[in-house]
Amino acid sequence: MKKTLALLLAGVIALSATACTSSTSASSAAGPAAGSQAASGAAEKKLKIGIVQLVEHPALDAAYKGFVDGLAEAGYVDGKNITLDYQNAQGEQPNCQTIASKLVNDKSDLILAIATPAAQAVANTTKDIPVLVTAVTDPADAKLVASNEKPGGNVTGTSDLTPVAEQMKLLKQLLPNAKKVAMLYCSSETNSKFQVDIAKKSAAELGLESVDATVSNSNEIQQVVQSLVSKVDAIYAPTDNMIAAGMATVSMVAQPAKLPIIVGESGMVDNGGLATYGINYYDLGLLTAKQAVKILKDGAKPADMPIEYSTNCDLTINKEVAEKIGVTIPQELLDKAGASSTASK
DSSP states (O other): HHHHHHHHHHHHHHHHHHHHHHHHHHHHHHHHHHHHHHHHHHHHEEEEEEESSOOOHHHHHHHHHHHHHHHHTTTTOBTTEEEEEEETTTTTTTHEEEEEHHHHTTTOOOEEEEEEHHHHHHTTTOOOSEEEEEEESSTTTSSSSOOOOOOOOOOEEEEEOOOOHHHHHHHHHHHHOOOOOOOOEEOOHHHHHHHHHHHHHHHOOOOOOTEEEEEESGGHHHHHHHHHTTSEEEEEEEEEEHHHEEEEHHHHHTTTOOOOOOOOOOOHHTTTOEEEEEEEEHHHHHHHHHHHHHHHHHOOOOOGGGEOOOOOEEEOOOOHHHHHOOOOOOHHHHHHHSSSSSSSO
């Protein structure tokens, strides 16, 4: 009996020891692994930056590239410590609202809106997430901020306000005999209307008569430009997104009619415009990236960050277009264009 009890007791002790050993082993294995995974998860947490761009054209594309490159220079690299969610609305304003809702619902840490309609869609969708805008002519006029000096909300960014008065002087210098100029722009783009108002005032001061030539969608561009042939001496197109995206169509009608087009930015010159005196959109993107770093790294608040402006302006002349339409470029302008950071074509 004693031997039996002793054997039973030894078995119980052995089982208890085994159970304790297994439990301790499992705990040791799970503990460090779980801790390591948690630490790894914290280390790999990436900031989400949502981006909505109204449409593809050289100016907006350059602003986007400048923004991405500027972030990379500051150590924020897509796929490494940030995730960029780039969305293009393909020129459709309703798409901007859909994209804005997606980026907000995805809990982006910051949203970049490229062009005024995209910016308005995002600003109307969130009052909490920091929003940067770029390629917006006048954020205050577009009702995006309380004032350009003191935004006061969750929106700030950079303006692409070009030297419109200088562009009109350039038109007069290139076309001294011009009497009437058409203002070609999309009627629904507030940024374009803002620039055209400045252009009209400058045109009047230069003795030029101006007439509106507006479109409401891209399908109207060819017909509207065709209607200007033989009625005006030149066309002025500001940094209007619809016209910029449709410059090939504008040029297709204007060049055979020898109708010069002074435009708002260099990408439009490359696509058939005669000349511009405008800002560098890549630099504008870099400037916007610096604002993003201030928000993401330094904890700056958009409400306290004034709208910033690019001070780099370049003279760009398309000499090939000038030859086709019979416009002689003064040597002083050719020299100035050649000396600028944007080479003339």
